[in-house]
Amino acid sequence: MLSIQQYKKLQEYKELGLSKVKVSEKLNLSYKTICNWWDKDQAFFNAFQKNHEYVLDNYRQYSLRF
Numbered sequence: 001m002l003s004i005q006q007y008k009k010l011q012e013y014k015e016l017g018l019s020k021v022k023v024s025e026k027l028n029l030s031y032k033t034i035c036n037w038w039d040k041d042q043a044f045f046n047a048f049q050k051n052h053e054y055v056l057d058n059y060r061q062y063s064l065r066f
Contacts, residue, residue, distance in 0.1 A: 001052065002029070002037060007045050010037055 002010075006027055013023045024034045037045070 001049075002033060002045075004045070004049070007037060007042075010034065011042075014038065
């Protein structure tokens with residue numbers, strides 16, 4: 001699932017004029033994901049995230065990354 005930080009970076013890169021391909025490379029996300037969120041606004045993203053919240057997302061900051 002796309003995080004709010006990734007969404008904001010995506011929109012920032014879009015405003016800078018980067019292509020979808022370049023944004024997908026910079027964020028290490030699939031081109032399809034970038035296309036899906038390219039024209040969505042912040043309100044839509046927040047509503048989507050609220051409807052698709054996962055229980056473990058609340059503990060994301062504590063997870064270990066290997």
